[in-house]
Amino acid sequence: MNFNDIFEEIKNSPDKHPRDCEDYKRIESRLLETVKKSGFVSGGSGNDNYGPFGEILFPYCKMGAIDSLDLFGLDEMIIFSYYYNNRNRYNKVVDVGANIGLHSILMSKSGYKVEAYEPDPKHIKIMEKNFKLNSVDSVNINQAAVSDVKHKTKFLRVLGNTTSSHIAGSKDNPYGDLETFDVDVVSVKEIFKNSDFIKMDVEGEEAKIISSTTKENWENVDMILEVGTESNKKVIYDHLKSIDVNMFSQKLAWKKVQVIDDMPANYKEGSLFVSLDNQMLWS
Numbered sequence: 001m002n003f004n005d006i007f008e009e010i011k012n013s014p015d016k017h018p019r020d021c022e023d024y025k026r027i028e029s030r031l032l033e034t035v036k037k038s039g040f041v042s043g044g045s046g047n048d049n050y051g052p053f054g055e056i057l058f059p060y061c062k063m064g065a066i067d068s069l070d071l072f073g074l075d076e077m078i079i080f081s082y083y084y085n086n087r088n089r090y091n092k093v094v095d096v097g098a099n100i101g102l103h104s105i106l107m108s109k110s111g112y113k114v115e116a117y118e119p120d121p122k123h124i125k126i127m128e129k130n131f132k133l134n135s136v137d138s139v140n141i142n143q144a145a146v147s148d149v150k151h152k153t154k155f156l157r158v159l160g161n162t163t164s165s166h167i168a169g170s171k172d173n174p175y176g177d178l179e180t181f182d183v184d185v186v187s188v189k190e191i192f193k194n195s196d197f198i199k200m201d202v203e204g205e206e207a208k209i210i211s212s213t214t215k216e217n218w219e220n221v222d223m224i225l226e227v228g229t230e231s232n233k234k235v236i237y238d239h240l241k242s243i244d245v246n247m248f249s250q251k252l253a254w255k256k257v258q259v260i261d262d263m264p265a266n267y268k269e270g271s272l273f274v275s276l277d278n279q280m281l282w283s
Contacts, residue, residue, distance in 0.1 A: 001030045003038075007051035010081050012283050014254045017078050019270050028074045035072050042067075046133075052084050053109045057133040061100060061126055064161040071102045075270055078250070079103075079199065079224060083110045086283055090197040090222075096146045096188075097201035099163060099273075101127035101139075107199075108136045115195065119145040119155050119183040120165055144184045146191065147205050148212035155183040170204035171228075192217045200225040207232035210274075213241040222275040226267055233265045240274065248273040248280040 008029060010016060015024035039045040046059035061068040080103075083093075088112040095104045098116035100123050107114045116139050118124050131139060142265055145155060145167050154168035160176035168180065188209045190196060198221060200206065206225055227233050237260045240247055247257035250270025256278070257263055264270050274278050 002032055003034060003049065004051040004206060006031055006034065006074075007076060007081055007084075010078055011085065014280075014282055016253075017270070018251050018253055019075070019268065020251070024074065025216055031072075031074050031077065035069055038072075040072065050106075053080070053106055056105060056109070057162050058105070058130060059133070063100075064159055066161045066163050068100065068102075070163075071099070075250070075267070076102075079132075079271065080106050082224065082282070083107055086197075086281065087111050089281070092176050092195045093197040093199070094195045095199050096191070097137075097199075097203065098127060098141075099123055099201075101136075103199055104139045105130060105134050105136055108138045111135075112138070112197075113272045114139040115142060115191070117142045117144055117146050117186065118141065119143065119167075120157060120162065122157075123162065136148075142186065144186045145205075146188055146200075146202060146209065147185045148188060148208045149185075150187040150190070151185050152182060153185055156180055163208050164203060166203035167205050168200075170208070186213050188212065189217065190242060192221050196220055196222070198223040198225075204228050204232070207235035210236045211239040213239075213243070213245075215245060215276075216277050218243075218274070222273065222277070224243050224273050227272055228266060230265045233263045234260065236272075237263050246275055246278065248275070254280045254282075 030212055039048040040058055042060045048059050050056045083106055093107050093112040093114055095116045098104050098118040104114050104116045156166055156168050156174055157179040158164045248254045249262050249272055251259050252262055264272055
């Protein structure tokens with residue numbers, strides 16, 4: 001099995017997307033073997049044919065205990081498939097928490113104009129190299145975090161896993177060795193004004209961001225995001241229900257959230273899609 005086979009299997013099959021179903025487990029096992037044999041591994045060329053996106057160059061990179069191979073997991077591929085399947089639906093998209101640029105690269109290859117937000121200058125340096133390798137010129141990089149209001153604050157770099165770095169205070173009891181630096185924070189309201197789709201991975205800040213929105217903010221914008229905690233799950237559920245905005249959960253094969261237990265509470269339960277539409281379109 002290669003990446004193209006996996007993309008083909010998940011492309012229009014949301015019933016295979018919940019993490020606890022047998023199809024998901026089967027596909028994930030095959031994906032792990034495919035990644036291990038790819039050019040993306042340590043010592044590899046960094047080059048491989050990535051299904052509908054064609055050839056991409058993404059050199060191996062360590063980010064503490066996490067590495068760039070972790071960015072090719074099945075949950076991520078499901079999101080990548082959504083980008084490609086909806087390439088004629090969206091135009092201006094935003095990658096909030098862009099890390100080292102894989103989502104932005106694949107958004108660009110899907111034909112979108114992309115605004116990427118990443119607060120860590122070390123990640124941005126790698127991202128810029130990856131964009132150059134892939135001849136990406138439709139992504140604008142913003143060295144900033146995103147929250148409910150515009151301000152300046154402290155940012156914590158988690159040295160043992162820089163994908164878990166976050167705005168100070170957004171996570172309880174951050175673990176391991178930390179580095180702190182100042183960051184600019186952009187208001188999510190400004191992002192809503194200039195986009196029609198947002199991918200958001202903000203490591204604990206998601207409840208504050210979502211609860212600052214009004215129904216009007218969602219009139220022309222869809223979002224896919226990670227929910228990090230039980231408390232954030234409740235805040236997001238209560239707020240979006242109160243303003244009559246729909247939620248669709250990966251754990252339900254992207255069916256509409258009806259009760260709070262339908263919501264993901266951490267990455268192990270998959271992602272959440274938010275929209276005023278009555279269904280999540282896969283084709």
